[in-house]
Amino acid sequence: MTDTSDPDGESAGPDAGDADGDTKAGSGEPVVDAAEVEHVAELARVRLAEEETETFADQFAEILEYFEALDEVPDLDREEELVNVMRADEVEAGLAQEEALANAAETEDGFFKGPKVS
Numbered sequence: 001m002t003d004t005s006d007p008d009g010e011s012a013g014p015d016a017g018d019a020d021g022d023t024k025a026g027s028g029e030p031v032v033d034a035a036e037v038e039h040v041a042e043l044a045r046v047r048l049a050e051e052e053t054e055t056f057a058d059q060f061a062e063i064l065e066y067f068e069a070l071d072e073v074p075d076l077d078r079e080e081e082l083v084n085v086m087r088a089d090e091v092e093a094g095l096a097q098e099e100a101l102a103n104a105a106e107t108e109d110g111f112f113k114g115p116k117v118s
Helices: 034-043 050-071 097-101
Strands: none
């Protein structure tokens, strides 16, 4: 993988953009170029054909556009004080052991008895 950009971070030239015009704002360089796709593929240990590299570059550019759209979402003011709308827990009397076991098919020593699991 070779870096085609200038060490100062400027684009490699006027023809650095791709055919679709997907370029970084005002810089003339592609949003995602083939070298970046190849680098990501290398990190993921995936082999890509040349056609796939171009396809993925376009798809990555589209994905990045979606992230840019998120920057345009306005911040909303939070409600400062949240109120718990649930009622407080109240302790109530439960069933006595005999009442709980009353409908059990089998019991043993005051517990439910179930089938053996092998």
